[in-house]
Amino acid sequence: MTKTLASLMLAAAISSAQWLEFPKPGVPRLPDGKPDLTAPAPKSADGKPDLSGIWTTKPGYTGNIAKDLKPGEVSFTPWAAELYKHRQDTQGKDDPQAYCVLSGVPREHVVPYPFKILNATSGRTNILVILYEALHSYRQIYLDGRKLPKNPNPTWMGYSVGRWEGDTLVVDSSGFVENNWLDNGGHPGTESMKLTERFRRRDYGHIDLQFTIEDPKAYTKPWTVNLEFTATPDTDLIEYVCDENEKDLKHLVGK
Amino acid sequence: MRPWLILGALVAASPTPAQWLNYPAAGIPRLPNGKPNLAAPAPRTNDGKPDLSGVWDVLHNRPCPPEGCADMWIPQEFLDIGWGLKGGLPYQPWAAETVKKRMAENRLSDPNWKCLPTGIVRMYTTPLYRKIIQTSGLVLILNEREAMYRQIFTDGRPLPEDPQPSWTGYSTGKWQGDTLVVQTSGFRDGIWLDANGSPLTESANITERLRRVNFGTLEIEITVNDPKAYTRPWTVKLTQLLKPDTDLLDYYCIENEKDGPHLSGN
Numbered sequence: 086m087t088k089t090l091a092s093l094m095l096a097a098a099i100s101s102a103q104w105l106e107f108p109k110p111g112v113p114r115l116p117d118g119k120p121d122l123t124a125p126a127p128k129s130a131d132g133k134p135d136l137s138g139i140w141t142t143k144p145g146y147t148g149n150i151a152k153d154l155k156p157g158e159v160s161f162t163p164w165a166a167e168l169y170k171h172r173q174d175t176q177g178k179d180d181p182q183a184y185c186v187l188s189g190v191p192r193e194h195v196v197p198y199p200f201k202i203l204n205a206t207s208g209r210t211n212i213l214v215i216l217y218e219a220l221h222s223y224r225q226i227y228l229d230g231r232k233l234p235k236n237p238n239p240t241w242m243g244y245s246v247g248r249w250e251g252d253t254l255v256v257d258s259s260g261f262v263e264n265n266w267l268d269n270g271g272h273p274g275t276e277s278m279k280l281t282e283r284f285r286r287r288d289y290g291h292i293d294l295q296f297t298i299e300d301p302k303a304y305t306k307p308w309t310v311n312l313e314f315t316a317t318p319d320t321d322l323i324e325y326v327c328d329e330n331e332k333d334l335k336h337l338v339g340k
Numbered sequence: 341m342r343p344w345l346i347l348g349a350l351v352a353a354s355p356t357p358a359q360w361l362n363y364p365a366a367g368i369p370r371l372p373n374g375k376p377n378l379a380a381p382a383p384r385t386n387d388g389k390p391d392l393s394g395v396w397d398v399l400h401n402r403p404c405p406p407e408g409c410a411d412m413w414i415p416q417e418f419l420d421i422g423w424g425l426k427g428g429l430p431y432q433p434w435a436a437e438t439v440k441k442r443m444a445e446n447r448l449s450d451p452n453w454k455c456l457p458t459g460i461v462r463m464y465t466t467p468l469y470r471k472i473i474q475t476s477g478l479v480l481i482l483n484e485r486e487a488m489y490r491q492i493f494t495d496g497r498p499l500p501e502d503p504q505p506s507w508t509g510y511s512t513g514k515w516q517g518d519t520l521v522v523q524t525s526g527f528r529d530g531i532w533l534d535a536n537g538s539p540l541t542e543s544a545n546i547t548e549r550l551r552r553v554n555f556g557t558l559e560i561e562i563t564v565n566d567p568k569a570y571t572r573p574w575t576v577k578l579t580q581l582l583k584p585d586t587d588l589l590d591y592y593c594i595e596n597e598k599d600g601p602h603l604s605g606n
Contacts, residue, residue, distance in 0.1 A: 110495075185455075185594050187487065205475045209367045209383060210393050214473060214480060221457075222487040225587075231363055240590040242487075321491075324506040328455050328594060 112318045113289055120318040122290020126252075129204055134252050134286045136213065137204040139321065140314040146195035150268040150310060158308050165273050165303035172271025180266055185327035187222050189241035190258060191280060191296055192267050194312055201322055213247060213254075218322040226256050233259055239276055241265070256282040267298070277302040290316040364585045369555055376584040378556025382518075385474060390518050390552045392472045392479065395586055398465060399579040414535075418465040421534040421576060430571040435539050442537030450532060455593035457488055457507035459531040459540065460524060460548075461562060464578055471588055472558075479513060479520065484591040492522050499525055505542055507531060522548040533564070543568040556582040 113124035129135040146152055151159045161169060172179065182188055188196055198219035205212050211229040216222075226245040237244045237260030244260040258280040265274030278300035285293045292314040299307040369380035383391045398415045422429035431439065442449060452458060458466060468484040477495035492511040503510045503526030510526040524546045531540040544566035551559045558580040565573040 186592060203473075203475065203478065203480060205473045205480070209385075209391060210473055210475070212473070214482070216480075216489050216491075221489070223482050223489045225482070229366065238589060241592075242590075323504060324457075324508060326457055326507065 108319045120290070120316070122288065122316055124289040126286040126288055129206060131206065133206075133249055134254075135204050136202045136254065136284055136286055136292065139199050139201050139317045140292060141199050141317050142194055142197070143313045143315070144197055146268070146310075146312065147197055148269045150191065150195050150270075150272055151308065153311070154308060159272070160305040160308075162301075162303055162305055168273050168303075169271055172266075172273075177269060177271060180269065180271070181264065182220075182266070182269075185220065187220055187241040188217075189261065189265055189274075190224060190243055190245075191282070191298070191310075192265075193217055193219070193224070194294065194296070195268055198325065199317055199320075199322060216322060218325050220327050221325050233257055239263065243278075243280065250283075252285060254284040256280075256284065258282070273300075273303045274298070275300055275302040363587065368584050376556070376582075378554065378582060378584075380555040382552035382554055385476075387476070389474075389515055390520075391474050392520065392550060392552055392558065393474045394558075395469050395471045395583045395588065396558055396580040397469055397583050398467050399581055400467075412467050414467050415465055417534065417576065417578060418462070418467070419535045421461060421465065421536075421538055422574065424576055425574060429538055430574055431538075432569055432571055435569040438539055439537050442532075447535060447537065450535065450537065451530065452532065452535070455486065458485065459507050459527070459533070460490060460509060460511075460546065461533045461540070461564070462531075463488070463490070464560060464562075464580070465534065468591055469583060469586075469588055479522075482588060484588045486593055487590065492520075494520075499523055505529070509546070518551060520548075520550040522550065524548070539569045540564070541566055541568040556584075558582070 111127070113121040115121045127135045127137075177183070182192075193200065193215075196217075196219045198217070200218060201216040203214040203216065205214055206228060211227070213226040213228060215224045215226070217224070222242070224242040224245065226247045228247050230248075231246055233246055234244055239260055239262045241262055243258040245256050245258040247254050247256040249255070259278070261274055261276060261278045261280075263276045265278065266272070267274050278298065280296060280298060282294060282296040287293055294312045294314060295309060296312075297307050297309045298304065367383070369377040371377045383393075385391045398418075400413055400415060402414060402416045404410075404413065416423040420428070447453070452462070463470065463481075463483055463485065466483075466485050470484065471482045473480040473482065477493070479492040479494055481490040481492070483489065488508075490508050490511065492513045494513045494515075496514075497512060499512055500510055505526055505528035507528060509524040511522050511524040513520050513522040515521070525544070527540055527542060527544050529542050532538065533540050544564060546565070547563040549561040553559055560578045560580060561575060562578065563573055563575040564570065
């Protein structure tokens with residue numbers, strides 16, 4: 086439950102109420118003052134849907150990003166099958182996240198922490214920025230019409246360009262690191278991964294996300310996941326410094 | 341030696357990322373030879389305010405040793421934020437002792453080498469790029485270092501009275517003429533303002549005055565008011581230079597930290 090996550094986080098921070106409860110103007114409200122999450126999606130100045138806001142992902146996918154897929158839909162190459170088995174057998178001992186290294190994309194979509202989408206498409210800037218509370222990181226999606234670079238420097242977030250297809254923002258990404266983990270379970274991603282994400286804000290309170298993973302080194306065919314983000318208005322991100330209070334490593338001993 | 345040598349060093353670690361870094365951004369004034377005209381007037385947003393957006397680098401005001409500049413070519417203020425002040429920083433006695441101790445221990449307790457956040461002042465003096473994105477109601481600073489971001493709310497909200505202490509603090513900004521005046525409080529104890537270990541405490545508030553003097557230059561005046569650590573408020577001025585036609589690269593200290601084993605104290 087999304088609300089439970091939010092309240093767990095609140096519980097960790099004593100008397101932080103003021104910080105987290107800035108009522109944002111422009112949020113549609115119900116008669117009782119609560120945000121109306123089923124109101125129509127807002128639009129940017131250019132008439133496109135505005136994806137801005139604080140969002141939390143649908144819970145349940147942190148361990149297995151492909152949870153809803155039928156057997157055979159995620160079809161490993163022999164190399165990836167062995168790697169995935171090794172990661173499962175060693176209980177995530179080598180998970181980069183345990184070392185406070187970034188989750189990367191698309192793993193950020195299944196991490197149970199809020200994130201903020203910022204629409205920086207006015208004036209001279211034309212990008213979408215996503216700020217992640219988890220591990221305190223960010224991702225840039227260029228909307229200025231540039232193409233994906235042919236041989237980008239590999240990064241955890243990859244290099245992303247987006248374009249509108251009707252009311253759907255379609256984002257193509259490549260340039261990912263070789264040692265990617267797509268979830269806690271260790272679904273592999275490699276430098277050959279191409280990610281296509283389709284973001285659609287269906288109403289004020291919800292974004293439907295569909296993403297397709299195409300990574301011929303790890304999977305014999307592309308596979309697609311459907312997720313949903315829920316808006317959490319009137320709050321903001323708080324600082325998350327993994328490196329300051331890391332408790333996982335000593336428990337990660339494999340088998 | 342010029343600042344782009346640092347960029348060269350960063351690039352050297354990764355083969356052929358040239359395409360990534362050489363995307364010519366639209367809207368940059370150009371000289372007849374196609375190079376960015378950094379002396380052109382500062383750009384403005386639709387509402388007429390100066391637009392601070394861009395990728396910024398430190399002013400490299402520290403001479404390089406004869407053997408050449410280091411990969412991470414630090415400015416003077418990285419070592420001593422009060423470098424430009426006559427008589428140095430006005431430390432309280434305990435703060436002066438703390439700095440002495442930290443230096444004597446060869447910076448063993450510096451949060452920087454533990455890959456912890458640097459805080460807002462040291463972020464400006466770290467020789468890695470930062471990108472300012474100015475939107476209506478929010479100015480965002482994305483930093484290469486640790487992929488850290490900072491939000492400055494310009495939507496008129498007040499500073500919280502009792503914020504959750506953090507490395508970055510809570511920031512609000514408002515325009516005074518062509519200057520963005522940013523107020524920040526809500527710091528945690530244990531922040532270092534420079535590599536000398538000049539402390540910042542929970543009692544601090546910081547005022548920044550950001551002014552884009554021309555297309556290629558950003559001036560940042562920082563006033564630190566921290567009565568617990570300093571006998572009076574003090575002000576330093578930093579200069580940042582625009583890096584056009586490029587963008588941020590990943591820099592994750594935690595992924596390749598090499599300092600710890602060499603920091604053994606005395």
